Amino acid sequence: MKKNILFVMNNLTCGGAEKALISLLETIDYSKYNVDLYLFKHEGLFLTKVPSQVNLLNEPMYFKYFDMSFKKATLESVKMGKFVLTLSRMQAGYIFKTEKNPARCEQRVWKYLRRNIRPLDKVYDVAVGFLEKNPVYFCIDKVKAKKKFAFIHTDYEKLGVDFNLDQKYFDKLDRIITVSQECANILKRNFPTSKNKVSVMHNIISPNIINKMSLEAIDLDQNQINIVSIGRVEYVKGFDLAVEACKALKQYGYNFRWTIIGDGGQRKKLEKMVIEKKLDDTFVIIGTKENPYPYLRVADIYVQPSRSEGKSIAIDEAKILQKPIITTNFPTAKDQINHEENGLIVEMNGEAIAKGIQRIIDDETLKSKLIRNLSKEKLGTENEIVKLYHFINAG
Numbered sequence: 001m002k003k004n005i006l007f008v009m010n011n012l013t014c015g016g017a018e019k020a021l022i023s024l025l026e027t028i029d030y031s032k033y034n035v036d037l038y039l040f041k042h043e044g045l046f047l048t049k050v051p052s053q054v055n056l057l058n059e060p061m062y063f064k065y066f067d068m069s070f071k072k073a074t075l076e077s078v079k080m081g082k083f084v085l086t087l088s089r090m091q092a093g094y095i096f097k098t099e100k101n102p103a104r105c106e107q108r109v110w111k112y113l114r115r116n117i118r119p120l121d122k123v124y125d126v127a128v129g130f131l132e133k134n135p136v137y138f139c140i141d142k143v144k145a146k147k148k149f150a151f152i153h154t155d156y157e158k159l160g161v162d163f164n165l166d167q168k169y170f171d172k173l174d175r176i177i178t179v180s181q182e183c184a185n186i187l188k189r190n191f192p193t194s195k196n197k198v199s200v201m202h203n204i205i206s207p208n209i210i211n212k213m214s215l216e217a218i219d220l221d222q223n224q225i226n227i228v229s230i231g232r233v234e235y236v237k238g239f240d241l242a243v244e245a246c247k248a249l250k251q252y253g254y255n256f257r258w259t260i261i262g263d264g265g266q267r268k269k270l271e272k273m274v275i276e277k278k279l280d281d282t283f284v285i286i287g288t289k290e291n292p293y294p295y296l297r298v299a300d301i302y303v304q305p306s307r308s309e310g311k312s313i314a315i316d317e318a319k320i321l322q323k324p325i326i327t328t329n330f331p332t333a334k335d336q337i338n339h340e341e342n343g344l345i346v347e348m349n350g351e352a353i354a355k356g357i358q359r360i361i362d363d364e365t366l367k368s369k370l371i372r373n374l375s376k377e378k379l380g381t382e383n384e385i386v387k388l389y390h391f392i393n394a395g
Contacts, residue, residue: 003125003392006036006143008135012044014262014288015232016313017131017153020179020203022049027204027385033392038120040134041067045288062116065089066109070096088112103160106133114141126392132159132166140172149391152178153203155331156186158236158308163190170194175391177201179311182332201387203313207320207380214293214321225256225361228299228323230292230314231306233264233285238305238328240266243273244350245305246283249357258303260285261292296321301360305353306330315343316381322374324367326356340366342373 007025012018028035030053037050038057041064050056062085065073070093077086092112099105110133119142127145129136136150150173170176176197178184188195220226231237239260246258260283267285274283289295296302302318304327309315315336318325325343327333337343346356360367 002032002034004034004036004122005392006038006120006122006124006127006139006145007130008038008128008138008143009040009130010134011039011041012046012050014045016203016310017151018044018046019313020153021130022046023204023206024385024388025051025054027206027382028388029385032389036122036124038138045290057120060117063113065116066092066113085116088115101160103133104162107162107165110134110137114138117142119143132156133161136166136169136173140169147174147392149173149175149177151201152176152183152187152310154310155183155308156190157331167191167193170197173197175199177388177391179203180332180335182335183310186331199387199391201391202381202384203311203316204384205313205316205320205379205381210293210317210320213291214297216291216294218294218298220259220295220298221257222298225254225301226299227256227258227301227303227357228261228295228318229258229303229305230261230296230317231304233260233262233267233270235266236306236308237262237264238307238348239270240273241328241348241350241353242303242305243270243277243279243283245303245353245357246279247277248351248354250279250282252354252358254358254361256282258283259295259299261287261289261295263287293317293321296323299323301326301357303353303357304328305348307348309333311335316379319343319374319377320379322371324360324370326353326360328353342370342377344370 009021036055036057039059042059065077073089074086092109095105095108099108124145126147127139127143128149128151129139130151132152139148170191177199178187179202181200184198184200187198229242233239274280296318302323302325304312304315306328308330309332327337327345328348329345333345337345339345344356346352
């Protein structure tokens with residue numbers, strides 16, 4: 001008999017965890033599992049990529065009132081006579097206004113949000129909160145399931161969360177899955193009473209699919225050095241450091257273009273920074289792309305300037321397409337890059353990133369060595385799905 005599995009996610013905007021979820025859903029064996037997907041908002045670039053076998057549940061009716069302006073939310077909720085919703089939104093509004101840490105804000109608002117979200121009626125064999133915070137809280141508070149998992153995609157110490165609040169939820173989980181050994185070590189260190197629940201499952205990546213998708217034609221001048229970076233345009237991704245590196249490279253006199261594939265809350269601020277430094281002819285933010293792989297295919301160098309990562313899917317994708325990689329020295333970088341063997345790990349500042357790029361441009365022997373070593377790596381992780389089956393079926 002098929003087992004019933006639920007995955008819970010915020011939305012399907014273009015991010016690493018969202019891409020990982022789609023890859024997992026494309027790989028799972030639907031002859032053995034019925035899969036439901038619960039999203040707080042039915043939005044995002046990857047929404048059209050949800051496999052047809054997946055049952056997409058209705059989004060929560062009142063979630064949108066916590067995602068709109070205070071004035072509009074309270075006026076509409078009062079008109080409807082939803083006074084619990086009105087009070088909850090007012091209480092959440094105070095936190096939105098006073099809590100400057102985004103992670104703790106989401107944590108603190110949940111108790112007001114959950115009052116206005118109905119529990120699911122169906123009983124599941126396994127419920128998986130596929131991202132930290134709200135998806136995990138929903139699984140614990142609003143889902144009936146024989147087993148409950150959290151899937152953590154990031155370095156938990158860099159989130160800025162209240163560990164005591166999360167510990168209460170982690171105590172109720174059956175398993176905490178994360179994407180790298182370093183991320184697992186961080187979770188065990190910060191949640192010692194839950195350390196026996198922590199397991200590693202790498203994100204699912206298919207080299208065959210990536211290579212095939214990379215062949216799509218794009219308009220990018222190949223008579224220059226093409227540098228590519230992929231990620232949400234947020235502080236944690238370090239694109240401001242990339243701008244500083246771009247400025248230094250321009251001063252060195254190289255003919256290049258640096259293409260940023262992604263979008264986010266810091267985009268306008270970053271674009272202003274680019275204009276102020278007179279880099280708008282070389283540093284270009286093109287937004288999210290449903291298929292970023294052609295840009296990676298024609299890239300000469302891939303740069304990951306992040307301040308923090310769990311396990312970067314974009315780095316793995318660049319490895320598959322055998323691109324020389326430069327990454328900053330965030331704590332989990334060594335899980336993916338062996339310095340001077342399959343990439344360079346540099347200090348977390350613009351000058352160091354620029355010097356790393358300069359090394360690869362000027363040292364053809366180093367560049368060839370990195371590409372040669374990447375060509376020897378076995379990078380497909382489709383078999384990681386077997387770990388999930390084991391977690392689901394374990395006694």
